[in-house]
Each structure stands twice: as structure tokens, then as C-alpha cells.
Amino acid sequence: MVQLPALAGPAAPVEITDAWVRATAPGQKVGAAYMTLKSEVDGELIAADSNITSSVEIHSMSMKDGVMQMRMLQRLPLTAGEPYHLAPGGFHLMLFGLNEALKPGMSVQLTLRFRDRAGNSFEKTIPAPVKQAVRDHHH
Numbered sequence: 001m002v003q004l005p006a007l008a009g010p011a012a013p014v015e016i017t018d019a020w021v022r023a024t025a026p027g028q029k030v031g032a033a034y035m036t037l038k039s040e041v042d043g044e045l046i047a048a049d050s051n052i053t054s055s056v057e058i059h060s061m062s063m064k065d066g067v068m069q070m071r072m073l074q075r076l077p078l079t080a081g082e083p084y085h086l087a088p089g090g091f092h093l094m095l096f097g098l099n100e101a102l103k104p105g106m107s108v109q110l111t112l113r114f115r116d117r118a119g120n121s122f123e124k125t126i127p128a129p130v131k132q133a134v135r136d137h138h139h
Helices: none
Strands: 014-022 030-039 043-050 055-064 067-073 076-078 084-086 092-096 107-116 121-131
Touching: 014 107, 030 043, 030 076, 030 107, 030 121, 043 055
Parallel strands: 014 121
Antiparallel strands: 014 030, 030 084, 030 092, 043 076, 043 107, 055 067, 055 092, 107 121
């Protein structure tokens, strides 16, 4: 069987919109990034990286019996054509080992790695602006 390099082009078949990174306090080593992913193919988000952290993990948050539970995911499944929202209180990317405080107006380069059903992997790098979280529940 001949493998056709269908995804060898520069554009990953995933549209990433509304990306932003939550502003952090000085000395805070962990940040969070949010965005909407829409894939043209069935696949999954398998890894992420950024230019300002030592590591990035995919996390899910869910309420169970009134308790906030956080789980690290190895991958995030994407269904073709369905927008997938990474948002506060739900799925998000955790940025570990920040080397500086993230202030509004800054921009973070996020590199996301995806894999399709056939096992082809591809990456997309996007700029994500740093913003203050609009509604913080920690008052």
C-alpha cells in the first residue's frame, strides 16, 4: 500500500480560534490556556508546547459531588466538524514552569500536535494573547 502524504502540507486540518492565556500573578509558575478547536478530520490532540513553559499538559476539570476534579489527559479526541471548546471550568491546557509572569498584552506561542485516524501527526503553532480572566470565581 502506498502512503500518500496527504497531511504533509503546512496546514493542519484543524482550525484554532479564540485562543487566549490567563494572566498570572508574579511568582505563579502555572498558567492555563483556552481555545476552540475544530478539526476537519476525526483525530486527537496528543501534545502541546509553548515558548514560555517547561511543559504543557491537557487537563479536564469536572464537578463531582460538588468537588472540582482535575485530570490530566494523554489526548483529547476531536470529532470532524465539531467545535471543541477549551474553556475555564472545563478542558484546558495547563502551562507548567512559567519563566515569567504573564501580563495582559503579552502573547504566548502555543504549538499543538494532532494525530488523525490514520496515525499521521501534524502540528500547528498559534499566538495566544494573554488576557485577564473575565469572571474569576475566586472572590
